[in-house]
Amino acid sequence: MGIRSVKFTIDSNLENIPLIGMSVNKLCSSVSFSNIDAFNIELCVVEAITNSIKHACCEESVHEITVVFTLTQEDVTLDICDTGACPMNPEKLDKAVIKPPEINLLDIEGIAESGRGLGIMKEIMDSVIYRSEAGENCLTLIKKLPVK
Amino acid sequence: MEIREEKVNDVEVLKLEGRLDASSAKDVKEKVALLTKENRVKLVIDMGGIDFIDSSGLGSLVSSLRSVNKLGGDIKVSALQDQVRAIFELTRLHRIFGIYDDSDAAAMSF
Numbered sequence: 001m002g003i004r005s006v007k008f009t010i011d012s013n014l015e016n017i018p019l020i021g022m023s024v025n026k027l028c029s030s031v032s033f034s035n036i037d038a039f040n041i042e043l044c045v046v047e048a049i050t051n052s053i054k055h056a057c058c059e060e061s062v063h064e065i066t067v068v069f070t071l072t073q074e075d076v077t078l079d080i081c082d083t084g085a086c087p088m089n090p091e092k093l094d095k096a097v098i099k100p101p102e103i104n105l106l107d108i109e110g111i112a113e114s115g116r117g118l119g120i121m122k123e124i125m126d127s128v129i130y131r132s133e134a135g136e137n138c139l140t141l142i143k144k145l146p147v148k
Numbered sequence: 149m150e151i152r153e154e155k156v157n158d159v160e161v162l163k164l165e166g167r168l169d170a171s172s173a174k175d176v177k178e179k180v181a182l183l184t185k186e187n188r189v190k191l192v193i194d195m196g197g198i199d200f201i202d203s204s205g206l207g208s209l210v211s212s213l214r215s216v217n218k219l220g221g222d223i224k225v226s227a228l229q230d231q232v233r234a235i236f237e238l239t240r241l242h243r244i245f246g247i248y249d250d251s252d253a254a255a256m257s258f
Contacts (some may be wrong), residue, residue: 014170017169018169021200036231036234042200050202103240108214108217109214113211113214114203114207115203117202117203120235120238
């Protein structure tokens with residue numbers, strides 16, 4: 001089997017995200033991922049697109065977001081790209097907590113409402129890489145195929 | 149996402165169905181805000197019909213918990229599907245929400 005890929009394109013509208021999320025889930029289930037792995041990979045793609053729309057695209061629905069799903073013999077790669085005007089500071093990805101800290105039950109106010117997406121992606125995927133160049137912001141997620 | 153509202157004694161049960169994500173998270177926050185305005189702050193969120201949740205969905209639950217906590221209330225969560233429960237555990241949020249097998253057990257815990 002050689003390299004196979006499929007490209008999805010949506011307008012930067014939050015309501016379009018499930019279209020890609022559910023498609024990626026099905027694609028992952030159709031290769032050798034378990035249902036839980038497929039759900040987790042869907043979650044990471046959804047987190048990445050949500051970040052693109054909310055932050056890079058400032059929730060304007062005029063931008064285009066592309067997701068390329070690539071399957072090789074070793075892994076699945078997802079490239080999530082946007083042309084939003086507000087790219088992420090790469091330090092944010094470096095600093096994202098892989099294992100969220102323990103929660104203090106006595107300090108409910110101190111528990112963050114947001115900011116878990118990058119940490120979730122780093123925890124679930126084998127590799128998370130960000131680059132922003134020539135007006136395009138791309139997050140690449142890689143997950144190795146399960147050993148048969 | 150759909151939200152159905154039921155009442156068990158003095159506990160409000162919100163039954164969610166669909167995907168709890170960035171586009172639906174505000175619906176949960178708005179529903180809880182309406183209830184807290186009326187000082188209805190003992191809540192069960194039944195997630196049996198939720199087959200997908202992301203960090204925005206989790207954030208809406210955290211935000212809702214904060215708002216009822218301020219008024220002396222609490223939110224119990226019930227009927228999590230396996231993959232949704234796994235995300236609660238990954239983010240450690242299972243430690244701040246009481247999690248129950250079904251909404252009756254959650255309502256009885258108040």
